[in-house]
Amino acid sequence: xxxxxxxxxxxxxxxxxxxxxxxxxxxxxxxxxxxxxxxxxxxxxxxxxxxxxxxxxxxxxxxxxxxxxxxxxxxxxxxxxxxxxxxxxxxxxxxxxxxxxxxxxxxxxxxxxxxxxxxxxxxxxxxxxxxxxxxxxxx
Numbered sequence: 001x002x003x004x005x006x007x008x009x010x011x012x013x014x015x016x017x018x019x020x021x022x023x024x025x026x027x028x029x030x031x032x033x034x035x036x037x038x039x040x041x042x043x044x045x046x047x048x049x050x051x052x053x054x055x056x057x058x059x060x061x062x063x064x065x066x067x068x069x070x071x072x073x074x075x076x077x078x079x080x081x082x083x084x085x086x087x088x089x090x091x092x093x094x095x096x097x098x099x100x101x102x103x104x105x106x107x108x109x110x111x112x113x114x115x116x117x118x119x120x121x122x123x124x125x126x127x128x129x130x131x132x133x134x135x136x137x138x139x
């Protein structure tokens with residue numbers, strides 16, 4: 001039980017990061033290719049989110065596996081801006097389709113935004129808990 005209490009952030013962050021990484025290619029993938037075989041702009045947003053999801057997944061697994069509390073704190077701190085950037089990829093850093101009723105606008109972008117915010121929030125809660133426990137332990 002103690003290990004689960006210490007590793008909750010790694011478990012939650014890994015699960016959410018893997019869901020983002022796999023989901024952006026399956027459940028909430030961007031629009032498919034055009035009839036001529038070329039890709040719309042949202043395809044490249046999907047690719048960037050996938051790459052960012054891989055990075056978030058790797059960091060999350062490290063949070064889960066590394067035992068040094070200070071290193072895990074630093075990794076959790078790194079997740080926050082990485083997740084924020086990921087949330088901004090579709091529609092801000094990378095364009096989406098011109099028609100707002102397309103799948104990338106109605107499914108991909110909201111899904112990526114919600115999951116990325118959940119990742120950043122979980123990492124922030126982990127940072128706050130770690131900092132409070134360090135402060136309380138140093139008295």
